[in-house]
Amino acid sequence: MPASNDRRDFLKAGAALSGAVALGLSARLAQAASPALPLPEYERFDAIGLAQQMRSGHLTALDTLEAALARVEARSVLNTVTVRHFELARQEAKKLSGLSAAGRARLFEKSPLTGVPFALKDLGVAMKGTVTTQGSVFFKDAVADYDSTLVQRYRAAGLNIFAKMASPEFGQTPTTESRLFGRTLNPWNLKLSSGGSSGGSAAAVAAGILPVAHASDGGGSIRIPASFCGLFGLKPSRGLVPMGPRMLESWLGLSANHVVSRSVRDSALLLQLTQGPEPGSRTGPVPGQVMQAIARPPRRLRIALMEQNPFGAPVHPDCLAAARGAAKLCESLGHQVEVAAPTLDVGALFGSMGIVTATGVLHTVSAREKELGRPVREDELEPLNWRSLQLARTYTADQTYTARTAFDQGARSVDIFLQTYDMILSPVTAGPAPLLGTMSLDQPYEDYARVAMQASPFTAIFNMTGHPAMAVPLHWSEQGMPFGAQFAGRYGDEATLLALAAQLEQAAPWKDRRPAL
Numbered sequence: 001m002p003a004s005n006d007r008r009d010f011l012k013a014g015a016a017l018s019g020a021v022a023l024g025l026s027a028r029l030a031q032a033a034s035p036a037l038p039l040p041e042y043e044r045f046d047a048i049g050l051a052q053q054m055r056s057g058h059l060t061a062l063d064t065l066e067a068a069l070a071r072v073e074a075r076s077v078l079n080t081v082t083v084r085h086f087e088l089a090r091q092e093a094k095k096l097s098g099l100s101a102a103g104r105a106r107l108f109e110k111s112p113l114t115g116v117p118f119a120l121k122d123l124g125v126a127m128k129g130t131v132t133t134q135g136s137v138f139f140k141d142a143v144a145d146y147d148s149t150l151v152q153r154y155r156a157a158g159l160n161i162f163a164k165m166a167s168p169e170f171g172q173t174p175t176t177e178s179r180l181f182g183r184t185l186n187p188w189n190l191k192l193s194s195g196g197s198s199g200g201s202a203a204a205v206a207a208g209i210l211p212v213a214h215a216s217d218g219g220g221s222i223r224i225p226a227s228f229c230g231l232f233g234l235k236p237s238r239g240l241v242p243m244g245p246r247m248l249e250s251w252l253g254l255s256a257n258h259v260v261s262r263s264v265r266d267s268a269l270l271l272q273l274t275q276g277p278e279p280g281s282r283t284g285p286v287p288g289q290v291m292q293a294i295a296r297p298p299r300r301l302r303i304a305l306m307e308q309n310p311f312g313a314p315v316h317p318d319c320l321a322a323a324r325g326a327a328k329l330c331e332s333l334g335h336q337v338e339v340a341a342p343t344l345d346v347g348a349l350f351g352s353m354g355i356v357t358a359t360g361v362l363h364t365v366s367a368r369e370k371e372l373g374r375p376v377r378e379d380e381l382e383p384l385n386w387r388s389l390q391l392a393r394t395y396t397a398d399q400t401y402t403a404r405t406a407f408d409q410g411a412r413s414v415d416i417f418l419q420t421y422d423m424i425l426s427p428v429t430a431g432p433a434p435l436l437g438t439m440s441l442d443q444p445y446e447d448y449a450r451v452a453m454q455a456s457p458f459t460a461i462f463n464m465t466g467h468p469a470m471a472v473p474l475h476w477s478e479q480g481m482p483f484g485a486q487f488a489g490r491y492g493d494e495a496t497l498l499a500l501a502a503q504l505e506q507a508a509p510w511k512d513r514r515p516a517l
């Protein structure tokens with residue numbers, strides 16, 4: 001987004017946008033620039049744009065933070081924030097706002113996102129002296145005594161972390177609902193799920209509270225909420241973004257950290273700033289120059305279109321339309337698309353995933369039990385996680401080892417398939433954003449399973465194989481709901497995925513599509 005040369009121009013632009021409604025132009029964009037909230041221009045910028053305005057002195061870090069916090073309060077009905085670090089962030093913003101122009105310039109040289117408001121997902125990351133609840137009553141007062149490696153890198157980038165965003169308990173469902181914090185609503189339709197497990201982050205970005213927010217993905221938890229909320233979401237390759245220092249490979253490699261964002265370039269820059277090994281890392285792809293990659297269109301790509309649900313079940317028409325529309329757009333840009341899919345042992349893969357995710361719950365709960373010196377009670381976990389915990393206690397070492405072997409064999413099959421194709425294009429989900437409550441962890445397992453199977457048959461494959469995959473917001477239904485298209489690429493080839501995403505963003509822009517809040 002182009003930077004303005006004068007703050008007054010921003011205010012004039014905001015007024016012009018309000019007037020655009022009378023001309024029949026974008027009512028949603030005018031709503032996003034509503035003068036009822038401080039700094040009406042705030043929502044027009046992505047993270048890079050905000051940083052540019054602060055570096056130039058047109059905006060201050062404190063004004064920018066207060067704009068974000070005002071939107072948290074004004075849009076509190078969405079229920080995105082679980083843990084507040086507002087005063088910590090204010091102290092940092094005041095310090096940054098007091099710098100001289102020369103001091104700002106020096107700081108931005110090493111920390112290009114200095115002062116940009118940011119939030120962590122309330123799951124799987126630690127910020128020293130603050131609580132991460134994991135969305136669970138059992139962790140509601142769990143204070144971290146260290147910073148995650150990723151948090152260290154976010155701070156080194158200059159991000160001002162002011163909150164943690166809602167997640168379901170242990171990230172175990174593709175919606176964001178918990179007994180501890182309640183339901184996070186979808187800004188596009190308040191009756192529907194924002195997706196999960198990074199639904200708090202996605203709802204906040206879609207609602208204009210933040211331009212970008214931390215997210216994580218163990219079965220689709222970046223891509224599903226990105227799709228449901230009309231955002232861009234990239235799950236990196238296994239091992240590219242650090243998970244440590246306590247555990248360097250979460251959920252035996254299923255889980256990956258990154259962000260949900262409105263712009264592709266924000267995602268690319270944050271990947272550039274956070275990727276790479278940490279002390280103790282022994283495996284992972286070579287970090288790429290992703291910011292260079294998005295500066296030019298990709299070469300002509302050969303893309304496989306995977307339309308069939310891996311479970312053999314139907315796929316919702318809008319989900320198919322999103323994938324097929326993306327295929328046509330890619331063809332119009334000169335890429336080759338043909339219907340094809342890798343051959344996978346779906347039963348072995350998804351059965352193995354159940355073993356590994358339940359074992360992950362067991363590990364997480366056991367560590368907390370040791371901290372507290374007592375066992376967890378049944379009333380401190382949601383029913384489906386209590387069920388998973390009991391199942392995990394029956395699994396053998398051989399079952400867990402075999403499960404990881406199944407992931408490796410799946411990865412081998414996809415690697416071989418991607419010797420012929422550059423990417424795999426598919427729907428993100430097999431169904432639309434569901435009604436709130438239908439995927440909660442507080443219900444009978446059989447009822448849950450029927451709905452949850454629609455959420456992650458396409459996304460979870462690439463968690464198990466470790467390949468990078470992204471959700472790109474290219475389709476809106478007749479009812480005005482967003483549907484993403486998923487692209488998965490070769491292991492370690494985030495650069496090509498992001499180059500294509502930038503090309504698609506330019507060809508079919510989505511930044512001005514906003515929910516009418």
